[in-house]
Amino acid sequence: MGTKLDMGQILEDLESTSTLDELSAVAVRLRDRLQVEHLIYHWVDGANNQYGYTTYPDAWAERYQEKSYHRIDPVILGCFQRFHPVDWKTLDWSGKVAKGFLQDALSHGVGNQGYSIPIRGPNGQFALFTVNHSCDDETWKRFIDTHGRELILIAHYFNRKALEFESNRRPDATRSLSPREVDAMTLLALGYSRAQVAHSLTISEHTLRVYIESARSKLGAQNTTHAIATALSRGLIVV
Amino acid sequence: MGTKLDMGQILEDLESTSTLDELSAVAVRLRDRLQVEHLIYHWVDGANNQYGYTTYPDAWAERYQEKSYHRIDPVILGCFQRFHPVDWKTLDWSGKVAKGFLQDALSHGVGNQGYSIPIRGPNGQFALFTVNHSCDDETWKRFIDTHGRELILIAHYFNRKALEFESNRRPDATRSLSPREVDAMTLLALGYSRAQVAHSLTISEHTLRVYIESARSKLGAQNTTHAIATALSRGLIVV
DNA sequence: GCGTGCCCCGCTTTTTTTGGGGAGTAGAAA
DNA sequence: TTTCTACTCCCCAAAAAAAGCGGGGCACGC
Structure with missing residues (x-):
């Protein structure tokens, strides 16, 4: 988890993708290179739509969807009001619903440590780029200290690609206003x-x-x- | 313009600021270190307010404000719809108003080359981090190739600080909704x-x-x- | 036990917004 | 030159929302 990353290579890797599948493949490689358990990139919008790429178990993804967890997930709520990356530990996990959610997440194979980078695109798009892992606080801190900045860049390029594909998929009829x-x-x-x-x-x-x-x-x-x-x-x- | 930057130092420099004035001072140092003519960071919001830091001549800043140029400035309009950094050359400068604006800008001491990074924060905040210079296309391309990624990170941290100060200035009284x-x-x-x-x-x-x-x-x-x-x-x- | 916040329901009156028409100008694009 | 878009103004009737009043019950923390 402390290996040196070849950022030039990683970003080129990202840049070279031209389909969502390729992007997913890059995400897997990225996860392995970072040596974390999970890597998640997803968009959030109000109509419960989540879209993106995750290495979480399917069961968790489904449960998340089914329970509309995005409405109470402290990670979403917290990141939505912040600009800078967020270590999950610094979020507000007090409160009954949050605690219940956390328990549920852990029991579905989500790691106890997380680092989420909020990303905003044009047209009010909001996405999260998250790395997730199971380890103690000290190890996690070292990981973040080492790779924090790099993750910001990776998230940036990742989102850029995803936006590109998405706007191809749904050419938004965005007639601009006068x-x-x-x-x-x-x-x-x-x-x-x-x-x-x-x-x-x-x-x-x-x-x-x-x-x-x-x-x-x-x-x-x-x-x-x-x-x-x-x-x-x-x-x-x-x- | 092609010197190697010590990113660690620059970002620490940014992180250590605690007032807007200090941030401005860092901006000046940053401009000198990047060896560009101008460095601009500013927010745009709906009420015509522009806020931030610029090394443009005052005359230009005032004229910009007075003429409400933010409504026709291709840099603003272009960046507002994009996610990734924008070289000014790639923007749409056709059209009468855009050309007139460009002439006016150049005659007020704005350099012919520019690179703007759109930044979006929580609460719909939109900011631009721009470097501006006078040189030929080839030189400018080399500069961007060398420093493009670093500029993204710098812009990120710069905005982070600016947001911090701004939210201190205007503490939001956010009672949450049931x-x-x-x-x-x-x-x-x-x-x-x-x-x-x-x-x-x-x-x-x-x-x-x-x-x-x-x-x-x-x-x-x-x-x-x-x-x-x-x-x-x-x-x-x-x- | 008391306050506070959340959840639910009712009535009336005034004000604002919305939905459909139609018409003419100027300036820019094709 | 024609065509198109943006901008400006007008009328009317119906629907929706705002704003005012009132009521009760439940759960939680101090």
Whole structure:
């Protein structure tokens, strides 16, 4: 677990992949080279979809899905609010549900040590790159001290590839919003009422409605709130 | 421009800062060590706020602000949709406004070569870490080939520090939402109407209103849309 | 035992938003 | 040149949401 990595080789390895399967193969090699038990890369979105690659036992992956564990998993919750990588030990495991979850995870073959790197892509994509292992705290600390920085880079390149494949698979019909539409959406997201937004943009409320409506239809949203949420998670507006 | 960097030292240097001023000082040293003309780190948020550190001439920074150039700047627009670092040459500089912008930039002392790394933090934060220089394409390519990966890491750590300072400056008062409130907010964000949400959660619409209202007041939001936007950007719900 | 937070339900009134129309300008792209 | 997109304005009726009031029960920690 303390071996020196040839980063140039690893990153080239990653770069050279052109299918998801190849990426998975690289992930396996990477896991072996890092000498950890598990290596996980997955995306999270609100509709319970998890997508990615894991070396966890299938039983655990299924259980995780079935129980909607992503909603209580401290790793997900914690990483979602942080920027830097997170050692699982530093997360908040107090609380009944978290403890139950942890027990369940351990009993399904998940290692006791973990290090997760949150990754955010365009369009509000959120992913986690995780290495997982069973060992004592001291050993794990040495591993992280040695490979922490390298893992950040690996996670970066890994995600880059995954995004590439994903956007091929689902070419997002991301018609972008016009500047005025962005203005309107942004101000709405900031809590202004339509009257206030119209006033801010010095346009009539009727005109404003046209923007909202066209943004809504571009985003395929059901209503204004949905449009705001969609625009936010696609990264089309920033609040 | 091709010197070997002592990454350990640079990152430690970054880590050791505890004020924004110190971070700025590190940025200057970093610029000198990289032997580039300019080094810029800044955030962009919806309210036109730009915040960060730049070595551009003040005149340019002011002009940029005054003209709201962030709305047409191909670097911002391009990076906002990408995950990986972007060489300015690969961006779309066709179009009248873009060309005018480029001319204006060059005449204010901005170098012709640039490399920008998009960085996304929690709460929808978006930042750019940019190095800028004047030289020919060949020289620039060598520089990027040599330092590209290192720049990613530097950008990561730089942003990490900046986020740290910013969140100190603005401590978020994040009272968390109850499970039921999270349910309500999530479904609303997915575009369901109140009636549909109430039906999904098998509670009355009146009860649902209580959750929405209590979530709204916890989040200090003006209205439901604002509450959804706030919850999303604070990472309390995921869509 | 008391407060606090969570969970559930009811009514009414006012305000806001939404859904459908239609029309004209300017500027950029093809 | 034509075509397209973005931007601006207007009307109306219906639906939805907000905002105000009220009620009760359960579990947890101090």
